[in-house]
Amino acid sequence: MLERPDPEPAFAAPFVSPVMQVQPGWIDYNGHLNMAYYNVLFDRAVDEAYELLGCGLAYLEATRHSTFTAEAHIRYLRELHAGDPVRVTFQLLDFDSKRMHYFEQLFHAAEGWLSATSENMVLHVDMKAKKTAPFPEAIVARLERMKAAHAHLPVPEGAGRRIAMLGKV
Numbered sequence: 001m002l003e004r005p006d007p008e009p010a011f012a013a014p015f016v017s018p019v020m021q022v023q024p025g026w027i028d029y030n031g032h033l034n035m036a037y038y039n040v041l042f043d044r045a046v047d048e049a050y051e052l053l054g055c056g057l058a059y060l061e062a063t064r065h066s067t068f069t070a071e072a073h074i075r076y077l078r079e080l081h082a083g084d085p086v087r088v089t090f091q092l093l094d095f096d097s098k099r100m101h102y103f104e105q106l107f108h109a110a111e112g113w114l115s116a117t118s119e120n121m122v123l124h125v126d127m128k129a130k131k132t133a134p135f136p137e138a139i140v141a142r143l144e145r146m147k148a149a150h151a152h153l154p155v156p157e158g159a160g161r162r163i164a165m166l167g168k169v
Helices: 035-053 059-064 137-150
Strands: 065-076 085-095 099-108 116-125
Touching: 035 059, 035 065, 035 085, 035 099, 035 116, 035 137, 065 099, 099 137
Parallel strands: none
Antiparallel strands: 065 116, 085 099, 099 116
16 A cells, blocks of 8 residues: 655645633633733644644654744733633744744634734754754745745734834933
8 A cells, every 4th residue: 555645734824723712720810811821822823833834743753853932022912811712823924944933813713803912933943952953845845835825914013023112212
């Protein structure tokens, strides 16, 4: 019997996560989603996008290569509460031989409003050497396909922002 290669994934523009739910234990003493759990929701969506790109858990186990977040900028725009259904979009903005730059948006899944954004720079890392390493050709090919699928999307509002007190010298 001939083995068929894994089918190439279709890249949605942007990638959209399955619906997730804000858990009651994630609510802080202010009565809304604690800031740490925004990262949990963003990270779960990244894991799904990485599976499409071929650099998820199976890739780590087979190659001992993974990605490490080098920088993240999160904007908290609207509160979420226990039980709220949410979904995350993932847009690949750019990549090079060792890095990915992407932007995520967290939406209330039932009402459609934007709750938070996360802009990230990640590094491809050889886990044995603990050093950055180039992506393999198969991952580069998928990154190219995803970037092409996302190329027609507008640059998200908030991408590239820096933290600053406006009006200060």
